[in-house]
Amino acid sequence: MDAGSQKRSAPSWQMIHDGILDAVLRQRIEPGAKLVEEEIAQVYGVSRTVVRAALQALARDGLVILQRNKGASIARPTPEEAREIFEARALIEPEIAARAARRMKPSDAAALSASIDAEHHAFHADNPREAVFHSADFHRRIAALAGHAVFAELLNELLSRSSLVISLYWRRPATLCDNEAHLALATALSSGDEAGAARLMREHVEALLADLDLLPRRHSASGLSAALLPAASQSCKDILQATIAEIDDPGE
Amino acid sequence: MDAGSQKRSAPSWQMIHDGILDAVLRQRIEPGAKLVEEEIAQVYGVSRTVVRAALQALARDGLVILQRNKGASIARPTPEEAREIFEARALIEPEIAARAARRMKPSDAAALSASIDAEHHAFHADNPREAVFHSADFHRRIAALAGHAVFAELLNELLSRSSLVISLYWRRPATLCDNEAHLALATALSSGDEAGAARLMREHVEALLADLDLLPRRHSASGLSAALLPAASQSCKDILQATIAEIDDPGE
DNA sequence: CAAGGCTGGATTGGATACAATCATTGTGTA
DNA sequence: TACACAATGATTGTATCCAATCCAGCCTTG
Numbered sequence: 001m002d003a004g005s006q007k008r009s010a011p012s013w014q015m016i017h018d019g020i021l022d023a024v025l026r027q028r029i030e031p032g033a034k035l036v037e038e039e040i041a042q043v044y045g046v047s048r049t050v051v052r053a054a055l056q057a058l059a060r061d062g063l064v065i066l067q068r069n070k071g072a073s074i075a076r077p078t079p080e081e082a083r084e085i086f087e088a089r090a091l092i093e094p095e096i097a098a099r100a101a102r103r104m105k106p107s108d109a110a111a112l113s114a115s116i117d118a119e120h121h122a123f124h125a126d127n128p129r130e131a132v133f134h135s136a137d138f139h140r141r142i143a144a145l146a147g148h149a150v151f152a153e154l155l156n157e158l159l160s161r162s163s164l165v166i167s168l169y170w171r172r173p174a175t176l177c178d179n180e181a182h183l184a185l186a187t188a189l190s191s192g193d194e195a196g197a198a199r200l201m202r203e204h205v206e207a208l209l210a211d212l213d214l215l216p217r218r219h220s221a222s223g224l225s226a227a228l229l230p231a232a233s234q235s236c237k238d239i240l241q242a243t244i245a246e247i248d249d250p251g252e
Numbered sequence: 253m254d255a256g257s258q259k260r261s262a263p264s265w266q267m268i269h270d271g272i273l274d275a276v277l278r279q280r281i282e283p284g285a286k287l288v289e290e291e292i293a294q295v296y297g298v299s300r301t302v303v304r305a306a307l308q309a310l311a312r313d314g315l316v317i318l319q320r321n322k323g324a325s326i327a328r329p330t331p332e333e334a335r336e337i338f339e340a341r342a343l344i345e346p347e348i349a350a351r352a353a354r355r356m357k358p359s360d361a362a363a364l365s366a367s368i369d370a371e372h373h374a375f376h377a378d379n380p381r382e383a384v385f386h387s388a389d390f391h392r393r394i395a396a397l398a399g400h401a402v403f404a405e406l407l408n409e410l411l412s413r414s415s416l417v418i419s420l421y422w423r424r425p426a427t428l429c430d431n432e433a434h435l436a437l438a439t440a441l442s443s444g445d446e447a448g449a450a451r452l453m454r455e456h457v458e459a460l461l462a463d464l465d466l467l468p469r470r471h472s473a474s475g476l477s478a479a480l481l482p483a484a485s486q487s488c489k490d491i492l493q494a495t496i497a498e499i500d501d502p503g504e
Numbered sequence: 505c506a507a508g509g510c511t512g513g514a515t516t517g518g519a520t521a522c523a524a525t526c527a528t529t530g531t532g533t534a
Numbered sequence: 535t536a537c538a539c540a541a542t543g544a545t546t547g548t549a550t551c552c553a554a555t556c557c558a559g560c561c562t563t564g
Contacts, residue, residue, distance in 0.1 A: 011320060012547075037516075047549045048516090056305055060312035062405075068263060069516060069555050084402035095343050150336040153314075154406055264517075289546070299519045300546085321525050321546055 016044050016054035021160060024063055024074065025136060027129045027167045035064065035072040062161050075164055079214040082165040086209035089158050090202055092151060093139065097185065097201035098194040099146040108145050109190045115141055116182050123179070132166055138182055142189065142201075169212040181207065268296055268306035273412060276315055276326065277388060279381045279419045283328040287316065314413050327416055331466040334417040338461035341410050342454055344403060345391065349437065349453035350446040351398040360397050361442045367393055368434050375431070384418055390434055394441065394453075421464040433459065 020040075023029045035055060037048045044051070055072045058064035065075045077085065115138040122130035136159045143152040181204040188197040272292075275281045287307060289300045296303070307324045310316035317327045329337065367390040374382035388411045395404040433456040440449040 011318065036514095038514095049548055049550090052517090053304075053308060056308055057312060060309060066263065070557095071516065081401065084400055087400070088402045088406065091344065091347050148336055148339070149333065150340045150410075154340065158402075288544095290544095301518055301520090304546090322527095323546065 011053070012046070013050045013053040013057065016040065016046075016051060017057050019044070020054065020058055021061070021063065025160065025163050026133050027163060029074055031074050031076040031164050031168055033074045035074065037071070061157055063164065075161075077161060077165050077168065079169065082169055082212060083209065083214055085158055085161050085165055086205060086212070089155070089162070090205040090209065092155055092158070093142075093205055094198035094202040096143050096146045096148065096151050096155060097189065097197040099148055099151075100142045101189045101192050101194045101197040103147050104145060104189055104192060106190075109186065111141050111145075112138065112186045112189065116179065116186060119182070120179055132163070132170075135182070136163065142185075145189075165212065169214055171211050171213045263305070264298075265302045265305040265309065268292065268298075268303060269309050271296070272306065272310055273313075273315065276412065277415050278385050279415060281326055283326050283416045283420055285326045287324040287326065289323070313409055315416065327413075329413060329417050329420065331421065334421055334464060335461065335466055337410055337413050337417055338457060338464070341407070341414070342457040342461065344407055344410070345394075345457055346450035346454040348395050348398045348400070348403050348407060349441065349449040351400055351403075352394045353441045353444050353446045353449040355399050356397060356441050356444060358442075361438065363393050363397075364390065364438045364441065368431065368438060371434070372431055384415070384422075387434070388415060394437075397441075417464065421466055423463050423465045 020029070020035070037051045037055070040051045040054075041048045055064055055066065059066045059072070063075055064072050066072050115134055119131050119134035119138065122128075122134055139159055140152075140156065143155045146152065181200065185197060185200050185204065188200055272281070272287070289303045289307070292303045292306075293300045307316055307318065311318045311324070315327055316324050318324050367386055371383050371386035371390065374380075374386055391411055392404075392408065395407045398404065433452065437449060437452050437456065440452055
């Protein structure tokens with residue numbers, strides 16, 4: 001209801017914003033990739049004006065870095081920023097889990113199961129990126145169940161930035177404990193165990209943080225790496241076009 | 253240093269963003285006030301392009317509501333949203349206080365004292381709005397001392413929105429316990445008492461929430477009240493001009 | 505041969521013009 | 535008189551245009 005009534009006033013740049021956001025969440029755009037306004041404008045068939053609005057919105061989300069006269073590029077969180085993002089999640093998400101456990105209805109368990117299954121399926125299909133995407137979706141759905149709009153917004157931003165962190169600093173793409181943790185969480189949530197859900201969530205997020213490879217080294221000098229890995233920026237246009245095609249043709 | 257190095261790439265709309273933000277924090281613009289692009293553009297001597305960017309940034313901060321083809325207006329948090337904002341603060345700020353207590357240096361105490369003094373002074377000068385502004389500034393400085401950029405960003409947004417909540421739902425403009433709480437907090441922080449600072453902060457924020465008048469009644473029908481109290485929207489231009497004058501002439 | 509300056513292309517920043525939409529007022533009619 | 539409807543003015547949404555800036559490659563020069 002809440003989201004539905006707002007749909008009528010959807011800004012036109014929202015589509016571009018969501019398209020790039022989706023590409024980030026699915027790790028189809030690498031951190032540091034250059035986002036040229038004209039290219040995106042051609043992909044979506046609009047003028048640069050609308051693209052600029054979308055890029056500024058993404059910059060407010062912390063996903064895009066805008067440098068004056070130098071354009072937009074996908075953000076590259078520093079190791080310290082990465083740690084801070086997961087520390088913030090470790091504080092907020094247990095509270096969200098507790099509230100979700102308190103308000104859960106039996107019908108809500110299905111949504112969580114669907115997300116877990118999707119993650120499980122993608123994992124076994126040897127598609128770790130999609131698995132990570134659905135993993136974040138699981139956390140997002142819990143936030144939706146908590147019925148707390150402000151917490152949900154805060155977490156949404158943190159989850160988006162977590163995708164960047166994961167593509168930069170994720171150590172092992174094959175982690176089984178992830179699914180275990182999600183299953184245990186879903187069980188605690190469904191049984192209304194507030195304290196247990198909060199504890200499991202805190203441990204889960206702390207485990208995620210511990211699995212990051214946050215070395216003090218500069219992962220690679222910002223400008224240099226972008227020059228060394230131009231694949232992302234070259235294929236940015238194609239990635240967005242593919243994303244659009246998927247949206248138009250939801251029969252995935 | 254951190255902010256200084258970023259200054260070179262300051263976007264041009266930042267000035268307008270900060271101007272409107274300052275007007276909100278000082279409660280010179282009332283929630284619900286209409287923000288007409290052309291007026292703001294004339295005040296700042298720029299075109300609507302830059303103003304639109306600033307308004308979109310403010311919308312991402314939750315301070316401005318953008319409705320398609322209906323323009324921008326200062327947000328009016330619902331009572332539920334107001335409660336959620338302070339619940340989020342009650343969760344985040346104790347953690348910030350604990351981290352600040354851990355990292356405090358003796359020289360940092362001065363900044364906190366200055367903020368408390370300014371609040372105290374404004375309060376005794378019978379200027380409750382300015383007192384509220386400095387009260388928020390006190391919380392902001394603690395976040396800066398905590399040395400955690402993500403928490404600081406999250407709190408910054410919550411503090412800005414709190415200003416809207418306070419101007420809508422604040423019950424008693426004459427609260428002495430505020431200063432008491434801030435003094436006790438500053439003492440705990442200066443002495444490095446993590447647990448005490450966290451506890452005091454949580455109690456303080458919960459007291460703030462308890463002092464809000466969150467009745468289920470619609471505070472007033474949105475359109476009607478705007479018509480009954482057109483002062484805010486009419487003087488929006490003047491408010492911004494006055495704000496600019498103050499910035500240009502800092503000898504307040 | 506290396507270092508520094510310069511020019512050309514590409515890209516962004518901002519202003520302006522025009523189209524689209526909304527709110528308000530006025531008018532005609534039942 | 536009250537309601538429906540159309541015209542008008544105001545405001546926003548988007549595209550396009552031009553100036554400002556940056557980047558890369560080349561050239562000059564010590």
